[in-house]
Amino acid sequence: xxxxxxxxxxxxxxxxxxxxxxxxxxxxxxxxxxxxxxxxxxxxxxxxxxxxxxxxxxxxxxxxxxxxxxxxxxxxxxxxxxxxxxxxxxxxxxxxxxxxxxxxxxxxxxxxxxxxxxxxxxxxxxxxxxxxxxxxxxxxxxxxxxxxxxxxxxxxxxxxxxxxxxxxxx
Numbered sequence: 001x002x003x004x005x006x007x008x009x010x011x012x013x014x015x016x017x018x019x020x021x022x023x024x025x026x027x028x029x030x031x032x033x034x035x036x037x038x039x040x041x042x043x044x045x046x047x048x049x050x051x052x053x054x055x056x057x058x059x060x061x062x063x064x065x066x067x068x069x070x071x072x073x074x075x076x077x078x079x080x081x082x083x084x085x086x087x088x089x090x091x092x093x094x095x096x097x098x099x100x101x102x103x104x105x106x107x108x109x110x111x112x113x114x115x116x117x118x119x120x121x122x123x124x125x126x127x128x129x130x131x132x133x134x135x136x137x138x139x140x141x142x143x144x145x146x147x148x149x150x151x152x153x154x155x156x157x158x159x160x161x162x163x164x165x166x167x168x169x170x
Contacts, residue, residue, distance in 0.1 A: 003141040003150035007157050010134050015041045018137055019048030021156045022122070025149050026053070028074050028102035031117040033110025036126030041135050042108045045124065046078050049106065061108065067093065075103040081112040090116060122146050 009015045022032070026049075034042040047059040053072035062068045062080045070076045077098045084090060090113050095105050107113045110123065120143030127136045139157075141150040 003147045005139045005150060005154045005157060007137050007139075008129060008134065009041075009137060010129075010131075012041070012044050012133070015044045015135060015137070016048030016051070018157060019045040019050075020052035021048075021158075022124070022139070022153065023049040023052035024156065025153055026074065026104050028104070029099045030104045030145075031099070031113075031121040032104070032106045033113060033117065033121050033123045034106065034108045034126070035110050035123060037128070040126035040128060041137075042126060045126070045137075046076075046106055046108070050076055050078070069098075069103075075101075077103055077105045079105060079107045079113075081107060081109040084112055087112070087115055119143055120145060 007018060009018060026032070034045065036042055043059065043061040050059045050070045050072055053070075053074070053076060055070040055072045055076070057070065059070070059078065060068070062078055063082055066083070067077055067079045070078065075098070077095065079093065079095065081090060095113075098105050107117075123140040123142060125138040125140070127138070129135055139153060141147045141153070
C-alpha cells in the first residue's frame with residue numbers, strides 16, 4: 001500500500017516549513033528517507049523538522065560525522081550516507097538501536113538505506129524546480145503506519161499539495 005503527496009517550494013524557508021509540518025506526524029521508531037541530489041534541500045528540510053520538535057542546536061549535514069543526534073521529542077538521529085558505499089556500512093551504524101530506544105531516524109541519501117528501512121518509511125524526494133530556489137518535494141508513505149497518516153500530512157502541508165494513492169488524494 002502506497003500513498004503520495006507532492007508540494008512545491010520557492011525558498012529555503014518554505015522547505016524548512018515542509019520539514020516542520022512533517023515533524024508533527026513523527027513518532028517513536030519512525031524512519032524518514034531523504035532522496036535528492038547534492039544541494040537539493042535535504043539538510044534545509046531537516047532544519048525545519050528538528051526545530052519543530054524543539055531542537056535548539058544548529059542543524060548541519062553530518063556528511064563527515066555520519067550522524068548527529070538532536071535532543072528533541074522524540075529524539076532525532078540525522079544520518080548522511082553519502083560517503084558509504086556498502087549496505088553493511090549502513091548496518092554497522094546500528095540505527096536500529098536508535099529506533100528501538102524511541103527515536104526517529106532521518107537519513108540523507110536515503111536510497112542507500114532502502115533495503116533495510118524502505119518498506120515502512122516516509123520517503124521524501126527533492127527535485128530541482130525551474131529556478132535555483134524552487135523545489136518539488138514528493139512524499140511517499142510506505143507501510144501501514146505511514147499510509148494511515150498521509151491524509152493528515154497533505155492537510156498539514158497546505159492547499160497546494162497534490163496527492164495520489166490509496167488514501168484519498170487531496
